[in-house]
Amino acid sequence: MMKRVRVSVFLMLSLHVISVYAAQDLPQDVAHERQEMIKNVGTSLPYLSQGFDLLKDQNIVDTNFYDFLEQHLSHDEREDEEMNFDQVIIQAEDILITNMKDTFFKTLTTAINYDKPLDQFDDPIFRHVMLYKDNMQDIVILWFNEWSNIQEMPVVNPLYHAILINNAEITKMLIDKGFKPTIKNGQNLLVHAVRKNNTEIVKMLIDAGAQFTIRDKHGYTPLDYAASSENTEILKILIYAGAHVNIEDKDKKTPLHFATLYNNNTEMVKILIHAGAHVNIEDKDKKTPLHFAASSENTEIVKILIDAGAQLNIEDKDKKTPLHFAADYNNTEIAKVLIDAGAQLNMQDEDGKAPLHYAIIFNIKKLVKMLIAAGADINIKDKKGWTPLHYVAFLDFYNTKIVRTLIKKGADVNIKDESGTTPLHCAVYCDNNGAKKVSMLINAGADVNIKNEYGWTPLYYAALKNKVEKVKILIAAGADINIQDESGQTAEQASDDKKIKAIFKKAHASQARSHCVIS
Known part of the structure; x- marks a missing residue:
């Protein structure tokens, strides 16, 4: 057993050394740091770094090194901390590079002579041979001379x-x-070459008959990856060789979807369109390339798609248009391009929200002004019945300026949502600038005694939420303190705040005096 273990240790260490040998010209500070790390690697390092002669030991090569090493190191005694077994390899590199480089061919030859079965995807022999650059050709030739069935091993194909x-x-x-x-198992090597951004290898594989339509385990083709990259040369090579520009992945996305979704390369988009890519093709969510482009920051790509015939008002499965996407992603400049091109301003998604709703909700003040100036409907209701004025009155981050703008443009200050709530009810809830919004809405004609479906007036809301200043403003504006809700409760009864109770007491006294004067 010990011979088998010793062989395993040596094989893995020597292979690891080969993989890093080409990169041994390290900066001095890095090399010094490694030397410092080596000083305290534990009692295993001297044993692991001494090396073994595989030809002499005459044993079967066993590459299950990590399991053994982890178990072995668990018996090391260290006072400071438990040793991370992965670090032994890293920390021992400098010593091993010096002492073991020349033993690599013995290791490889022994593995071949004992007909080592290479049946694991990450087999270290394949991995490290391919990383060893100094004698790469000699190694490959050795392999072909000694291992005639190497091409029949699909999982560990050296070409991969x-x-x-x-x-x-x-x-x-x-x-x-x-x-x-x-x-053989369907793995597309062309996909890997494209992902590695290696134009030369891509050409080689295509010349050797690589197929364009075979997908990787994620369902993507080489052209999908090329369109997602920045390498226009690889994209051109694939298209020129016959790759289908409108091929769909499992989600029905095409290369043009990927080009607009994952990069800002306008040339990539131009190449695909020129090659016949359909600009209005929809994925499984009914999103077109223009939807994705509108969520990016590249106005040029949006213009290219529009010039190529992209439909401005096409809806995805959520009934969102590209203009919705521009508002969702705070892309004011792209929204301007879409508006100038004729995008409809008041199309509503499945929640009933128009682009103006989203611009307000996401606090995109510049876009709010742009949409209003372009003629967006300022009284448009979403699914719950809220207009832009409801949102502006309710949201804390808006001051009175936008409220004034909407009112000047004709916003209905008494419009109700599905539950009977008005913008004035919403302003009562608002903390930041809420009192100013309440006053502005009242001055614009908001009904201070209007009820929602529960019979609650703005005053009832204010009392219920203990909004002292707003209670004062509403009463001063003529709010009826005696109105009851559906359960027969008044605004005064809705509050337990002493200050608010005092305000109502004073209001009752004032009301009584008024009755006496009238009498």
């Missing part, structure tokens, strides 16, 4: 690893040796 580390030289060598650009 060569692409994964962006090694065009080995990729070409493997393709020339007959490796196919698509692994």
